[in-house]
Amino acid sequence: MPAIKTSGAELQASVAVARYQQVKDHITQGIQDGYWQPGDRLPSESELVQQFGLSRMTVNRALRELAEQGRIQRLAGVGSFVAQAKPQSTLLHIANLGDEIRQRGHDYVCQVLAVERIAAPVEAATALGLHVGDSVFHALCVHLEDGLPVQLEDRWVNPRMAPRFAEQDFSVLQPSEYLVRNVPYDQMEHVVDAVLPTPEQARLLQTPQAAPCLLLTRRTWSGGVPVTVVRCLHPGSRYRLGCRMQADGRPVVG
Numbered sequence: 001m002p003a004i005k006t007s008g009a010e011l012q013a014s015v016a017v018a019r020y021q022q023v024k025d026h027i028t029q030g031i032q033d034g035y036w037q038p039g040d041r042l043p044s045e046s047e048l049v050q051q052f053g054l055s056r057m058t059v060n061r062a063l064r065e066l067a068e069q070g071r072i073q074r075l076a077g078v079g080s081f082v083a084q085a086k087p088q089s090t091l092l093h094i095a096n097l098g099d100e101i102r103q104r105g106h107d108y109v110c111q112v113l114a115v116e117r118i119a120a121p122v123e124a125a126t127a128l129g130l131h132v133g134d135s136v137f138h139a140l141c142v143h144l145e146d147g148l149p150v151q152l153e154d155r156w157v158n159p160r161m162a163p164r165f166a167e168q169d170f171s172v173l174q175p176s177e178y179l180v181r182n183v184p185y186d187q188m189e190h191v192v193d194a195v196l197p198t199p200e201q202a203r204l205l206q207t208p209q210a211a212p213c214l215l216l217t218r219r220t221w222s223g224g225v226p227v228t229v230v231r232c233l234h235p236g237s238r239y240r241l242g243c244r245m246q247a248d249g250r251p252v253v254g
Helices: 008-032 045-052 056-068 097-103 122-128 175-182 199-205
Strands: 072-075 079-082 088-090 108-119 135-145 148-157 187-195 213-222 225-235 240-242
Touching (some): 008 045, 045 056, 056 072, 056 079, 097 108, 097 148, 148 175, 175 225, 199 225
Parallel strands (some): 088 240
Antiparallel strands (some): 072 079, 108 135, 135 148, 148 225, 187 213, 213 225
């Protein structure tokens, strides 16, 4: 078998990758071993440059990628810190996001961007079993944890099922909580996709447009009639979705 030739440029690139990966592995292992806890300040770029004998550019790349992966947080002029563990929300029922955040001891705020009654566009009409142009409620909210956006909620509601939806103060009682209390559902559908945010979504979530997000699309029915369809967009580095269940499909409690 003939020998595989590697150019000098390819070898240099390989060495560079190995070097910045050393820094990433060192920090990742320290976090996993508990040497650095969430919120702890990490060694500075200068300290890592001296410790590993690498260029500042190489160390900066390692820290930048760790930040993009959600493992650390970087504050300009302050330093790098171990990121808080990403909260996980269940897929088995409609979670109360505000309660989940408060239970972690964090501040919760719902910023209401829009609550309106408009003509249903194609997507909303199809999801709710209505005709295009029928009257529907639309709500757009940003949910924040300690001042940082963790969810963009884009919701459509069937007025027949919740005629007073638009009269509510959703900064006090979030839309999902109002609907669960007033329109008990008997069927629910959850679909999760990995997506990139639009420029406007990235702006509202205060995240780079190139940063992947988790999109949870939920529909509920009551007596066979669609109640609501909502698209909940979460920055992937700040949130996770999951569940645990028995082999027979029943959820594990406790």
